[in-house]
Amino acid sequence: xxxxxxxxxxxxxPMVEDIEIAAARAxxxxxxxxxxxxxxxxxxxxxxIEACIxxxxxxxxxxxxxxxxxxxxxxxxxxRIDVWVTxxxxxxxxxxxxxxxxxxxxxxxxGRGLQLIEAHMDEVDISTHRNGGTxxxxxxxxxxx
Amino acid sequence: xxxxxKVAVDRKSNGAILYTRGYINNVGGEEIANRAYELMDEGVRxxxxxxxxxxxxxxxxxxxxxxxxxxxMEKGGRIAFxxxxxxxxxxxQIMGLANYAKxxxxxxxxxxxxxx
Numbered sequence: 259x260x261x262x263x264x265x266x267x268x269x270x271x272p273m274v275e276d277i278e279i280a281a282a283r284a285x286x287x288x289x290x291x292x293x294x295x296x297x298x299x300x301x302x303x304x305x306x307i308e309a310c311i312x313x314x315x316x317x318x319x320x321x322x323x324x325x326x327x328x329x330x331x332x333x334x335x336x337x338r339i340d341v342w343v344t345x346x347x348x349x350x351x352x353x354x355x356x357x358x359x360x361x362x363x364x365x366x367x368x369g370r371g372l373q374l375i376e377a378h379m380d381e382v383d384i385s386t387h388r389n390g391g392t393x394x395x396x397x398x399x400x401x402x403x
Numbered sequence: 404x405x406x407x408x409k410v411a412v413d414r415k416s417n418g419a420i421l422y423t424r425g426y427i428n429n430v431g432g433e434e435i436a437n438r439a440y441e442l443m444d445e446g447v448r449x450x451x452x453x454x455x456x457x458x459x460x461x462x463x464x465x466x467x468x469x470x471x472x473x474x475x476m477e478k479g480g481r482i483a484f485x486x487x488x489x490x491x492x493x494x495x496q497i498m499g500l501a502n503y504a505k506x507x508x509x510x511x512x513x514x515x516x517x518x519x
Contacts (some may be wrong), residue, residue, distance in 0.1 A: 370462045
């Protein structure tokens with residue numbers, strides 16, 4: 259069996275201006291340790307930035323914290339990073355949010371965060387509950403070429 | 404934590420090139436907008452944004468770039484971008500910005516076509 263290298267990082271960040279950059283840099287560092295390509299790293303960094311901004315701008319949480327977990331694993335045939343971005347806010351309806359989304363390529367000033375996350379990551383799953391918080395789970399895979 | 408964006412302007416005979424360095428978020432987008440609107444007020448109608456030293460953007464910053472493009476289009480001018488990372492290029496396409504502003508691989512190619 260091919261050995262697996264696994265890295266885990268947990269962060270609790272205050273909802274302050276530009277904190278998404280701290281999250282993105284931490285994720286980028288973990289991805290670099292796993293040997294992922296710059297393209298995958300950049301895509302993940304942009305996705306986690308949008309997830310943190312959504313939490314900061316829309317969650318309405320009382321604790322003003324964003325909770326992040328990154329788990330990365332590298333095997334012989336490639337690597338994978340799972341990212342969870344959680345807030346303890348009011349939750350939202352993902353289907354309703356998607357219904358307000360402009361068509362891809364249509365110029366629109368706001369409401370693109372979730373669309374960008376889905377475009378930059380391979381898998382995205384949203385768990386959200388009215389007044390029970392939101393967790394966005396995102397996955398990036400990379401096969402060794 | 405701050406990630407202040409720096410903007411440098413190079414005036415040309417037929418327009419201007421704006422060089423950005425750093426994160427284009429709401430604050431960075433407003434900084435670009437301020438410089439772009441100053442140039443528009445001075446009569447500049449061709450602007451090239453060179454993002455060679457910008458590696459990260461967010462959706463709020465891009466929404467401000469779209470506002471700048473709209474204002475320039477109202478004045479009959481044009482805005483173009485060059486030297487984007489592949490992920491920023493992809494993000495611009497998703498956000499619709501690429502439909503209203505040309506994107507060039509290099510400053511030389513942009514300057515030649517825009518006659519800057």
